[in-house]
Amino acid sequence: MAAPRSPEEAAAPAPGPARPGSTQASHRLLAYSDALLSIIATVMILPVAHTKIHPDQELGESVQQQLLTKIAVYLMTFLIVTVAWTAHVRLFQVIELIDDVVALLNLACMMLITFLPYTFSLMASFPGVPFGIFMFSTCAVIIGLIQAVIVAYGFYHPYLLNHQIQVSENQTFYKHHILKIILRGPALCCLAAIFSFFFIPLSYVLLGLVIFFPHLTRLIIWCKSKAVGVKEDEEEPHSLESFSFYLSEPLSKERVEAFSDGVYAIVATLLILDICEDNVPDAREVQDKFHNSLIEALSKYGPNFLAYFGSFVTIGLLWFVHHSLFLYITKATRLMGLLNTLSLAFIGGLPLAYQLTSEFAEKSRNEIETIQVSCVITFFASIFQFAIWITALFYERETLHPFARYGGKEHAFMFAKLALYPCVSLGAFFLTCLLSKFSTEIFHLMQIVVPFAFLALRIFVRISLVVIRSIINLSQRKDVSLEEEEACLSPAETLS
């Protein structure tokens, strides 16, 4: 759809009478942009993770306040970068081929987007000073202008456009439609910048709108359609139906996967970045303090290594679940995109949680709290993945591969995969509440057991399905007709 990813198309820039030799497939530009955007989306977790807390200091109110501000900055940055990413996805669904000018303009645009988190954290540190809002808005406006230039350039060279728009008679409509999507955010930011000099709270409301506007309008339309009983697609003009529908599904599956992969990869390696830099003991220190015994010196860093492996395993397995899920998803709707973003935002918090856990592992204070925070973050990250699947099941004909639909070959197995982490983290949470003395042991046991559970999951699912089938068979052997029996057997077909 958006990015032609097959090697053949990518290797050979499609020649033809209408397309000059300089035209290129956009898949690699998009992959690179996705990589940059996913790094930038997660960058603000670093100040959170590096908040220094003395081990003997309780998680007092001042530290909590400081942490909460930083976490809020991280979450807002993540959401804002996601909004920028969504606009970028939509832009390159309209412009399917690129040339050098588009590539260079896109790089300029990327440079400004990577600067957004900084202006945002400036805004959070100095909420009363208009300068932060002004910088942020200026960046957003310039990004919008560059993207508008890309659109104008694309429509001036129509061979770069999506084929459906290229052959359409109503190009001007599409041009205005995509410009509206791209410039909506920057226009709100521009207003926010102006108001920041008069009445700052209004500016923040406007900036909040940038994030939630698309979802709000969607929600209003949905509520209206439920209240009045009008179907959504009837509101759209019939002549433009096919592409309007296309534009209302802004997330191409490949780019959702690429963005998610980037986030998972950078989050999984965040702790090793710190470890490589900070935890190499100093040669002189080893000589003085540890009598030249390197192993003794390293044992001091033990908890850090444990935290690294713990967070890598958890993130790796959550990636594995995400990978399995998206293998059977054929189309990513807007709601699924939102749920995916929320899941990713919680995943960004995991290294922090594990680091806290490791720091307090040997001390008696705060131990339970930090372990519970880890469990809660894991729970939310995985429950949003589960929610993606539930959403997909609602429109299963459009969004799911037949294997994963209800009664499909892989349905029961997918259910087990997605339910494992929510169940385990919730279980660990309540166990630590009940058996607070053994909380560390419970937590480490959970970390060790889960990977093996995934390896043996297929066998578990088969056994439990056989058991369910035989129970159903026994109880219904006599009083059901042949047809009903077939219906009951349908979940058992997952075995085949």
Place this chain on the structure above:
Amino acid sequence: MAAPRSPEEAAAPAPGPARPGSTQASHRLLAYSDALLSIIATVMILPVAHTKIHPDQELGESVQQQLLTKIAVYLMTFLIVTVAWTAHVRLFQVIELIDDVVALLNLACMMLITFLPYTFSLMASFPGVPFGIFMFSTCAVIIGLIQAVIVAYGFYHPYLLNHQIQVSENQTFYKHHILKIILRGPALCCLAAIFSFFFIPLSYVLLGLVIFFPHLTRLIIWCKSKAVGVKEDEEEPHSLESFSFYLSEPLSKERVEAFSDGVYAIVATLLILDICEDNVPDAREVQDKFHNSLIEALSKYGPNFLAYFGSFVTIGLLWFVHHSLFLYITKATRLMGLLNTLSLAFIGGLPLAYQLTSEFAEKSRNEIETIQVSCVITFFASIFQFAIWITALFYERETLHPFARYGGKEHAFMFAKLALYPCVSLGAFFLTCLLSKFSTEIFHLMQIVVPFAFLALRIFVRISLVVIRSIINLSQRKDVSLEEEEACLSPAETLS
């Protein structure tokens, strides 16, 4: 070839009698692995970049020594991770489809690979202690064993294998061949670990062999073939010719691109990671020192922002050149892969160079040195890209798209694109030698001019080709026959 990347193949796990429903296309697993590996390859640049140098301190010998050690660690880590990456590429050229077990084993393997840089830096900090070598070797051996398990699992479930191997009668040969490639490194590491307790220098020689062994054997074969006059491919058994040839080209183009994209993306954002964390001024400090003027407080960080934009622009444009080049490369040979690795290794050093430049921008000392270091790094990063193209031109029928071959439509333009950075950086280097007073101005001018040069490059090339053509025409108008004239015109066909 290796990774089926087209969305259709990826979305629908190929069903069939021989393949159970759990079998999956491997493209996303490989993309995620590439992302992890590229982050890990560049991670050791962080300790280099964070080496604190006082602005009024000269780049004295002790600092130079410290920097050189860290840079050596960075380069060796980069090369070792690349070796691991190459083995990974080859492994997943043999195993083309994955299932859950392979995915989980691969994640375990990735976790250990991400730990390699740490053990390596331990080795560099304590060169006389066997423990570092022992840790490194243990990791390498476990990685090798996990990969061997993946190979065994793949050959036990032949539907996972490359189709060519699947239908071949000589599966055992392929199994031994791929096992040999995967276990060569770990075997050498194992020997190194044993020798580390008796005679440490030999261990280092063995570890060095891990990096250079594949290239050494290749070089020896090449020298032999030149000396004796035997062609390389005649040495290989004819019955296995096609796949042996396939194995001797270990780098699938898609994975080279994915790995390079990851390195470019993480390196481009390295400086913003620091800026977001360190350069947000403290609210109290602003109140006390800068009379509540945020702009004044921020101006202190000006050089950091300049460094960020400078390095982002340079890396972005080098990515752009790389992207343009690989658009016309149809196959990546081993030598091209090596040159690409070297280019990427230098690119990893760019943020460091720019940070040094910014730190010394206002001081008079060391200014020229750091600017020259930046120029040298840019020069090497870009000249290796140029070398990739030259290598590709040597075997242009196999490795290049017709457009980029000599006399092709895009040949002259590609030449200009690849030659721009080497020329500019070399020019800036010698200009700073001659006009040492204006070195900062020259450097900033270079940064500003280059992006515009890229935008206008196509026009430049067209004009210069017209000029060249008319000169040739003028000088040869009278004394050449019709046929010779046509031959002279061939470069001018690039205009069409």
